[in-house]
Amino acid sequence: MKKSMVQRQVLAAAALLVGMGAALAQDATATGIAQYREMLQDGNPAELFEMKGEKLWTQNRGPKNATLEKCDFGKGPGVLKGAFVELPRYFADTGRVQDLESRLITCMETLQGYKAEDLYKAAANYGKGESANMVAITTYVVTASKGMDFALPQGNEKEKTMYEVGKRLFFARSGPHDFACSTCHGVDGQRIRLQELPNLTKNPGDGVGFAAWPAYRVSNGQLWTMQKRLNDCYRQQRFPEPKFGSDATIALAVYMGVNSKSAESIVPAIKR
Amino acid sequence: MADPMRIRAALAGDETTVRVLMAHIMETGIRKDASGALIPAHFIQDVEATHNGKSVLKTMWSGAVSQNPFLSFKFKGAAKGDKVVVKWVDNKGDSRTDEVTIA
Amino acid sequence: MKKFLKITSVSVAVLMLAACASSPSSADYDKITSQVTQGSFQAKGQASLERLQQDDANRLCSAADVAGQPLDDKTAQMIQAANLKTIKWPADGKFLGDWKNGEKLAQSGRGLTWSDKAESANGGNCYNCHQITKEEISYGTIGPSLYNYGKLRGVTDPNSPAARGVVEYTWVKLWNARAYSACSQMPRVGHNGILGEAEIKDVMALLLDPASPANK
Amino acid sequence: MKNTRRSALKVTGAFATLVSLGLITQSQAQAAVDRSGFSVKTLDDALKAIGGNAAASDQITVVSPDIAENGAVVPVGVVSKMPNTTEIFIIIEKNPTPLAAVFMIPDGTAPDVQTRVKMGQSTNVIAVVKADGKLFSAIKETKVTLGGCGG
Numbered sequence: 001m002k003k004s005m006v007q008r009q010v011l012a013a014a015a016l017l018v019g020m021g022a023a024l025a026q027d028a029t030a031t032g033i034a035q036y037r038e039m040l041q042d043g044n045p046a047e048l049f050e051m052k053g054e055k056l057w058t059q060n061r062g063p064k065n066a067t068l069e070k071c072d073f074g075k076g077p078g079v080l081k082g083a084f085v086e087l088p089r090y091f092a093d094t095g096r097v098q099d100l101e102s103r104l105i106t107c108m109e110t111l112q113g114y115k116a117e118d119l120y121k122a123a124a125n126y127g128k129g130e131s132a133n134m135v136a137i138t139t140y141v142v143t144a145s146k147g148m149d150f151a152l153p154q155g156n157e158k159e160k161t162m163y164e165v166g167k168r169l170f171f172a173r174s175g176p177h178d179f180a181c182s183t184c185h186g187v188d189g190q191r192i193r194l195q196e197l198p199n200l201t202k203n204p205g206d207g208v209g210f211a212a213w214p215a216y217r218v219s220n221g222q223l224w225t226m227q228k229r230l231n232d233c234y235r236q237q238r239f240p241e242p243k244f245g246s247d248a249t250i251a252l253a254v255y256m257g258v259n260s261k262s263a264e265s266i267v268p269a270i271k272r
Numbered sequence: 273m274a275d276p277m278r279i280r281a282a283l284a285g286d287e288t289t290v291r292v293l294m295a296h297i298m299e300t301g302i303r304k305d306a307s308g309a310l311i312p313a314h315f316i317q318d319v320e321a322t323h324n325g326k327s328v329l330k331t332m333w334s335g336a337v338s339q340n341p342f343l344s345f346k347f348k349g350a351a352k353g354d355k356v357v358v359k360w361v362d363n364k365g366d367s368r369t370d371e372v373t374i375a
Numbered sequence: 376m377k378k379f380l381k382i383t384s385v386s387v388a389v390l391m392l393a394a395c396a397s398s399p400s401s402a403d404y405d406k407i408t409s410q411v412t413q414g415s416f417q418a419k420g421q422a423s424l425e426r427l428q429q430d431d432a433n434r435l436c437s438a439a440d441v442a443g444q445p446l447d448d449k450t451a452q453m454i455q456a457a458n459l460k461t462i463k464w465p466a467d468g469k470f471l472g473d474w475k476n477g478e479k480l481a482q483s484g485r486g487l488t489w490s491d492k493a494e495s496a497n498g499g500n501c502y503n504c505h506q507i508t509k510e511e512i513s514y515g516t517i518g519p520s521l522y523n524y525g526k527l528r529g530v531t532d533p534n535s536p537a538a539r540g541v542v543e544y545t546w547v548k549l550w551n552a553r554a555y556s557a558c559s560q561m562p563r564v565g566h567n568g569i570l571g572e573a574e575i576k577d578v579m580a581l582l583l584d585p586a587s588p589a590n591k
Numbered sequence: 592m593k594n595t596r597r598s599a600l601k602v603t604g605a606f607a608t609l610v611s612l613g614l615i616t617q618s619q620a621q622a623a624v625d626r627s628g629f630s631v632k633t634l635d636d637a638l639k640a641i642g643g644n645a646a647a648s649d650q651i652t653v654v655s656p657d658i659a660e661n662g663a664v665v666p667v668g669v670v671s672k673m674p675n676t677t678e679i680f681i682i683i684e685k686n687p688t689p690l691a692a693v694f695m696i697p698d699g700t701a702p703d704v705q706t707r708v709k710m711g712q713s714t715n716v717i718a719v720v721k722a723d724g725k726l727f728s729a730i731k732e733t734k735v736t737l738g739g740c741g742g
Binding site: 029161164165167168169171172173174175176177178179180182183184186189190191192193194195197235236238239240241242243246247248249251 | 399401404405407408411412414415416417418419422423424426427428429432433436437440441487488489490500502503504512513514515516517560562563567568569
Binding site: 326328329334335337343 | 625626629663664665666668683686687688690691692693694695696697699700701703704705706707708709
């Protein structure tokens with residue numbers, strides 16, 4: 001049904017194109033790309049990561065030879081549904097505001113006996129070794145909240161502080177290009193090349209911006225979590241590298257997540 | 273060892289639609305790494321799907337098929353609860369076999 | 376171990392500062408942000424930690440963005456005056472180079488990330504934000520369209536006295552856009568060494584040469 | 592799969608060695624011979640490898656997007672309405688080795704297959720279908736764009 005609508009749009013755009021200028025060629029391009037994305041929806045390879053994560057979730061691993069089934073992502077031990085759309089949040093046991101990925105490390109440490117420092121080191125080598133397992137588990141955990149709306153808690157003082165810090169980091173211009181997150185994501189309706197840029201200072205809509213990650217990247221065949229997404233944003237901003245699970249990355253996630261209140265999470269998405 | 277496939281098989285009317293995702297790097301053998309060295313080819317060459325021991329699709333691929341390959345096809349003659357088995361073999365001789373029950 | 380300890384210690388700082396006052400002020404949050412920034416990044420490749428240091432222009436414009444208030448006129452003029460002083464004019468007095476190389480530079484978004492080699496050539500990133508020629512339909516819209524840039528400004532001979540004003544204005548915009556607009560989003564291409572003088576001349580030609588496809 | 596020593600010896604050359612060493616099976620050796628079309632570098636040679644020229648037919652549909660945002664993953668499908676379709680070939684004209692995939696369609700399986708392929712640049716996608724032992728084809732162009740540096 002949807003597909004045929006897209007195809008009709010493509011035909012209409014192509015018909016309009018005859019003898020028209022660059023602006024209309026742009027519209028046809030946008031419609032063509034919408035059609036391409038639609039065709040990729042069926043059979044998102046993120047499912048492979050989710051499957052792997054599901055298996056790892058119930059597998060006895062680590063020095064304590066235990067599973068992750070009692071891991072508490074904020075909704076109680078083992079409760080996955082709805083956990084992701086309320087993260088990052090404050091955790092009393094660690095005294096930190098944590099995102100899903102740093103919380104997973106806490107669980108792997110406390111339940112399975114891994115050393116957190118080893119896991120942070122592994123996570124820095126994204127997609128390789130133990131990081132591949134953590135990415136898969138993350139995909140499994142987020143998928144349990146597919147279709148739910150973001151509702152990050154802001155009741156705790158530390159959660160509010162992280163929001164304020166995230167906001168300041170979002171607008172912080174620096175580096176040789178003077179880029180900040182806001183350079184590209186501060187207003188509505190702009191593009192880099194043909195790539196539309198969501199305005200992340202507010203709710204950009206269901207399944208857009210913060211609500212579109214984690215996602216499978218077709219360009220490199222990787223599943224990108226929010227930590228990886230932010231890492232690569234900073235790379236392109238020409239900044240030094242944000243450490244995995246650092247407070248800067250979590251503060252930014254709080255800022256974007258709170259701004260995305262009531263946006264539907266379409267995890268795991270598929271992106272170019 | 274290769275990660276498992278994601279297979280879905282759904283019966284609608286008399287036709288079963290099978291959709292398969294395979295976890296594979298699908299390296300063409302013509303790409304170079306950062307240092308300019310050729311990255312060796314590593315891709316799935318042969319895929320076969322069977323239903324009740326009968327072949328329902330065979331396909332041969334080059335390295336041009338995308339990473340983490342997707343395959344979709346339709347066949348007749350199956351009933352709900354039947355099994356569909358998919359096997360791939362890559363150019364290094366690694367293989368993987370997974371099955372799914374038709375829903 | 377070191378990395379993990381650092382992360383933890385910053386968290387403690389956040390916790391303590393947040394605990395001091397029932398409702399922290401904006402200045403408190405600025406201070407915590409600065410601590411978080413220091414503890415959260417590491418140098419990688421050519422991307423050193425010095426890149427986190429903001430000059431006055433970046434510090435003041437970022438603060439204005441956080442507050443959601445534009446800069447007051449006096450501060451804006453101060454930033455512009457300071458940035459105008461950084462302009463270096465072409466040593467040989469010639470402003471235009473080769474538009475063909477300018478087009479290549481405009482297409483390239485490479486350079487200066489931690490994954491780029493320090494010795495590799497930088498691109499100008501122009502098409503990421505601007506339309507320039509009719510032929511390139513994959514252009515961004517963060518900056519204004521520069522299609523027919525010279526033509527629309529009546530430049531028929533970039534070397535003529537009549538074109539001088541537009542040519543010099545364009546040079547300043549490329550060298551250091553903050554000289555004319557305190558909080559412009561445009562990278563300070565010359566000032567920050569993204570492109571050298573010869574490359575900026577080539578981009579100038581792309582924009583101003585009547586033979587450039589940008590002016591067709 | 593069960594190779595007797597005798598059948599292995601029937602195969603000549605390098606494949607025989609591989610088979611006798613147990614590295615590949617007889618059926619794989621057979622398939623490897625059939626794979627020659629995958630290494631040719633031009634559209635003409637690819638067509639030759641699969642049996643020569645194919646007549647254009649409106650009974651065949653190439654399903655691929657008009658524009659692909661990323662050439663690394665481009666959905667491509669082929670639907671044939673020709674009776675007795677037994678084989679479907681997918682050829683990406685501008686790729687270094689154009690032949691990308693071959694599908695063998697037994698009785699009872701629909702001549703309607705989909706996969707995803709890499710495209711180095713904008714190109715024609717050519718579907719060749721073998722039906723009743725004859726070759727037929729259809730063409731569709733897909734443009735490959737670069738999406739930019741964000742995303």
